Structures are given as structure tokens and as C-alpha cells.
Amino acid sequence: MLEDLSHSILDIAENAVNAEATKIVIEIAEKLDENKITLTVSDNGKGMDEDLLSRVSDPFVTSRKTRRVGLGIPFLRQAAEGCGGFFEIRSSPGKGTSVMASFCTDHIDCPPMGDLAATLITLLLGWPDKRWIFRYKINGRQFELDSDEIVKVLGDRESLHSCEVAAWLKGWIDENLSILRLGGSDQYAQDKKS
Amino acid sequence: MPKIRNLEDLRKVKESAKDLTAARSGGRTHIIVGMGTCGIAAGAREVMTAILAELEKRGIKDVAVETTGCIGMCQFEPLVDVIRPGEPRITYGNVSPEDVPRIVAEHLINGNVVADKVIGRTD
Numbered sequence A: 001m002l003e004d005l006s007h008s009i010l011d012i013a014e015n016a017v018n019a020e021a022t023k024i025v026i027e028i029a030e031k032l033d034e035n036k037i038t039l040t041v042s043d044n045g046k047g048m049d050e051d052l053l054s055r056v057s058d059p060f061v062t063s064r065k066t067r068r069v070g071l072g073i074p075f076l077r078q079a080a081e082g083c084g085g086f087f088e089i090r091s092s093p094g095k096g097t098s099v100m101a102s103f104c105t106d107h108i109d110c111p112p113m114g115d116l117a118a119t120l121i122t123l124l125l126g127w128p129d130k131r132w133i134f135r136y137k138i139n140g141r142q143f144e145l146d147s148d149e150i151v152k153v154l155g156d157r158e159s160l161h162s163c164e165v166a167a168w169l170k171g172w173i174d175e176n177l178s179i180l181r182l183g184g185s186d187q188y189a190q191d192k193k194s
Numbered sequence B: 001m002p003k004i005r006n007l008e009d010l011r012k013v014k015e016s017a018k019d020l021t022a023a024r025s026g027g028r029t030h031i032i033v034g035m036g037t038c039g040i041a042a043g044a045r046e047v048m049t050a051i052l053a054e055l056e057k058r059g060i061k062d063v064a065v066e067t068t069g070c071i072g073m074c075q076f077e078p079l080v081d082v083i084r085p086g087e088p089r090i091t092y093g094n095v096s097p098e099d100v101p102r103i104v105a106e107h108l109i110n111g112n113v114v115a116d117k118v119i120g121r122t123d
Helices: A005-018 A050-055 A059-065 A072-081 A116-126 A147-154 A157-161 A163-181 B002-023 B037-042 B044-058 B097-109
Strands: A023-031 A036-043 A087-092 A096-104 A131-138 A141-146 B029-034 B063-068 B080-083 B089-092 B118-122
Touching: A005 A023, A005 A036, A005 A072, A005 A096, A005 A116, A005 B037, A072 A087, A072 A096, A116 A131, A116 A157, A116 A163, A116 B044, A116 B063, A131 A147, A131 A163, A141 A147, A141 A163, A147 A157, A147 B002, A157 A163, A157 B063, A163 B002, A163 B044, A163 B063, B029 B037, B029 B044, B037 B044, B044 B063, B044 B097, B080 B097, B089 B097
Parallel strands: A023 A131, B029 B063
Antiparallel strands: A023 A036, A036 A096, A087 A096, A131 A141, B029 B080, B080 B089, B089 B118
């Protein structure tokens, strides 16, 4: 079992990498008044056919028979459904996969969010050749990170392997997330309601 | 956009890192952390974070930190490979964040393999 949502995100995102995706979008949407968090990981990877899709949520089938999907999906599904949320996975061959999980934050079994910045730098540093887009929305305000934008500033993708860059990014993400959680500022949060 | 101004600082961080990297000759050391479901559940992300923190603390610049998927020895997770130029690839098993300073100090700086943590060696 994975400890918190940030660990699940890391794990699900790795599925996307294994599915040969070039662009992975991680979106977390939090609605404070409804005590609800929705997590979506979408990729443009090779996708799955109906048969595999019907089996991925079943740990007794997937964990042993497919290498494409491990125990991560059953873990996430169990976590979501265990706290009154829902889980959904959509996929089509050649087009990619989208995994969505929602959580009721006022449920006693709702996992904590955990260290999102650590998950993100692990993904950026681990797979610098992918385009990572991360959005965290709270009541419509949002923080967005696009790895292409970061690579443009750095000048090359190789620099993402540097620990100083990772340390800077971790601080930057932490700072932005805490600003967002505290109610946001005009500087960082954009009013993009969706 | 203020976000861009912030990212400009990142460019400065990168520039200063590059100067020192360029000053050193020879190949780069690679550290590879296994980041499959097994690794993540065993604490690989925390080990990775500890490695980054330790390298930064010690000002070690010429090391590339990378990740890989399941290495296939899940019972030994978290797994960390250290590859120094011209030396065998060393695989450490059951690595905890507490082991990281020792591996960095002994192996990366002094060049001595931390024998009690080694589970594999590839020449």
C-alpha cells in the first residue's frame, strides 16, 4: 500500500511513462466547501484496449499478468473508494490513458496529500525527456508547472538531472503550493475557472 | 509574468552549477534509483530526496541523479545504483535515507564501496 496521494501520483505517472507517453498531465482539483479532491493523470501514450482496460483495476489479474500496469491502479482505486470517492480509468489504443480518482477529504480513511513537491521533482528529474504538466486547483485558483517552460529557462534537459536544480524546484513548488493553500496571491494564482 | 521572473532565478542556479561542472574533467558519476511501484512503496522517493539533499549539502556537482522502473529485485527495494566512471556498477539494496550520507561520503567522495549494503556488482 502506498502511504499517501503523492506516492500514488508518482506511481500512476510512471505507468504513463511506461506506456511511452511524451506528455503527461497531472491535475489536482480541490473543492474546499465540498470536502473533495479530484486527481487526474492523463497521458498521450499507447493506451489500452477494452480487454486490458477491463482488467487493470483487478489486482489479482493485473499484478501478475501485465507488466504495463502494476499494483498502483488497484491501490489508488482502493484508496478512492475506501473514502467515499470514485475511481475511473479511460483509455483507447493509440490515444492515451486518463486515470481519475476522487476523494472525500472529511472521510476518516482519506489519505493525506503527502509531499507533492518531492513527487514532482522525482518525475522531472527521472524522466526529463517527457513533458510534464502539473496543475493544482483550489476553488478555481491554480498553480501550473510546465516542464517545457522550465527546460526553456535552463537551456537544456540534461540540467534537470542536477541536484541544485532539483533543490531549487522543490522549494519553488513548495512555496507556490503553500501560497495557493493559504488563499493564493495574484502573483502566482491565476483565475482560470473550469 | 512574475512566474517567469521566478524562473529566471533558476537560470542563475543552473549557470553557477554549470561553471563548476565544466571545471572538472573526466566522466560523470551516475546515481540511479529504482522507482517502480515496489520501490515507491519501500521508500525510494524518500531515498531519492535524501540523495539530492546530501549532494547539495556537500556541494557535489558532477553527479547525474536518475530514476528507473522496477529493477526486478523488489525484495531488496529501495535499490540504488552508483556508477563511477571506469569502475564497476554497484547496486545497493535496502537503502534507507539514513544510509545515504554514508554512501555519498564513502563511495562518491572516498571511492570506497559500502560493502554491507551491496547486493550486486556489474563489471
